[in-house]
Amino acid sequence: MNELELIAELRSLLATTDPRLVRGLGDDAAIVRGRAYAVTSVDTMVEGVHFRRGQLSADEIGHRALAGALSDLAAMGVNASAGDRGGSADRGGSADRGGADVQAYLALGLPGGIGLDEARALIAGAATLARQLGVTIAGGDVTAAPALVVSFTVVGWADDPSMLVGRDGARPGDLVGVTGTLGGSAAGLAVVEGRVERLDAELTGALRARYARPLPRLAGGRALAAAGVSAMLDISDGLATDSDHLARASGVAIELRLAAVPLAPGVTEVAGALGQDPALFAARGGEDYELCFCASPAGRRTVEAALAEASPETPITWIGEVGEIGGSSPAGARFRDLPDSETGLAGYEHRF
């Protein structure tokens, strides 16, 4: 495919009425009305590394790449729309309820073999998710590449940086919580890869969706930040690895209870079929894009109420505590009900 063919269609695929966009596609740069603080993250997905084209449809690839990038903004507590209730918009806001005021910029590398239809579907997949969440795809570039490369830079805004949450604020005595359920994406990948047979068809579809169409918890993250969580990140590399990142960034020792890890529906069946412990499977599985956060015991009810208000169908599960670092407790996270050698804390973190 000639990239020019796709570019010629991008203006209609990415049409927007976003009043914050002063100048959109077609110039040397986009011009966007800003606010006091810009919150920016980059997430790149590469064919053969982060996904395989045969396993995901083009629109799923586009959706998933944008979702992964937006999940980082969710983890900072970037503003999303106030409403976040029910159905497929459970995890996001909705443009017609005020919008999330987030812009996304796409660097798209297209291999020679890709067709215009496939490239168009990829963009449309991202654009559909963007519209659902009130995100504007405001610019980018398309280039030839030896494999499909989808990189989103996403920008959110805050009027006051104290409304945002880093991963370095956990304090001894805090509780550790997670939103939603874990292991669903890893189980979905096992399904997509054909490693699991004889699963219920409905469950298969639900697990595939968890892997292929994750939804960033923008509204939930904002609610948690407003409720005063002390530290937060999104679970992209798996709870075991990401809680360890949070603990090291905060300079604390985190103890988690593996038995408390909330399992996504189907994880027990899939892990069982693979001969693995379901809780460990869920704790190691990446790309759930749930949020892991810390809060003081005194703030626990406030945090629970805030998430229940913003996202009523999203459970919070308290899975551990933050402790002081000391001689036998170096900075890091561990499961108290598991020998250290089995935690699988080696991870794959690529953001800097």
Added chain:
Amino acid sequence: MNELELIAELRSLLATTDPRLVRGLGDDAAIVRGRAYAVTSVDTMVEGVHFRRGQLSADEIGHRALAGALSDLAAMGVNASAGDRGGSADRGGSADRGGADVQAYLALGLPGGIGLDEARALIAGAATLARQLGVTIAGGDVTAAPALVVSFTVVGWADDPSMLVGRDGARPGDLVGVTGTLGGSAAGLAVVEGRVERLDAELTGALRARYARPLPRLAGGRALAAAGVSAMLDISDGLATDSDHLARASGVAIELRLAAVPLAPGVTEVAGALGQDPALFAARGGEDYELCFCASPAGRRTVEAALAEASPETPITWIGEVGEIGGSSPAGARFRDLPDSETGLAGYEHRF
């Protein structure tokens, strides 16, 4: 190379004291103090498409990718530092004279065969240019990829969007100007590719530098915008192609004089050695990252004085005029001293 090795070094490689950076590397997202309007562009360079690793050093690849992205901000007239005089900083500002208040975010894809030294040198090449121009590399990600992919998203700021210049403002009667000289980068590529022999060694070095270490005209672009140019873009795909983009975006017919195209030193020699017309070679050659702009005849002296003040060693050459579109003059650019069939206006524009 394991990407984690590189990430572990990034904090020192990209160390900054930028007071606008509230939260930099190491969290889910960077937090940057913003201004009223964000100006954002993405530029991706892919090994085998935009460069070959054997022809450029790793630090040149890093420098060049960032320079290409920043050139788009220069073309919008994004604010840079006031000083822009002499020497290697001729085209940029300088951090210690106030800084350009631009942030860059890097998505870096590393092939398996690349070494840590090479990856480190690439980052250092970009970081050195960034420091020279007052740009902060504030975040990004590193991932495995089948070929080297270097994508920069750059963000500049403006308090008033009327201080920025798009490519769509050219009006009939305007003059068309370019900064600096053209064809140097294409001649440098010919040198790098070994297509030209028996050139003077000093000239060879200078041409190679034009190709390998372009400098975005941030200060010049800002000065031209402040002086009231009606339309502007950077010459990344070649004057012939880019002037055509400008003309079409503005809905005007541009007539250029090929004989007026300012040739970079060495272009005559290289084009001659290749059996090509030097002016046509310069007009078709891409990646000079000079600026092409339009201004009313009444504003000509103001524009010249502004650039002379901001960048005294940078010439302006007036190379054509903007006309009305009409029956025999469709929107677009052409050289009046060249048959249409020879202009080579087929281009390679990949931004959207």
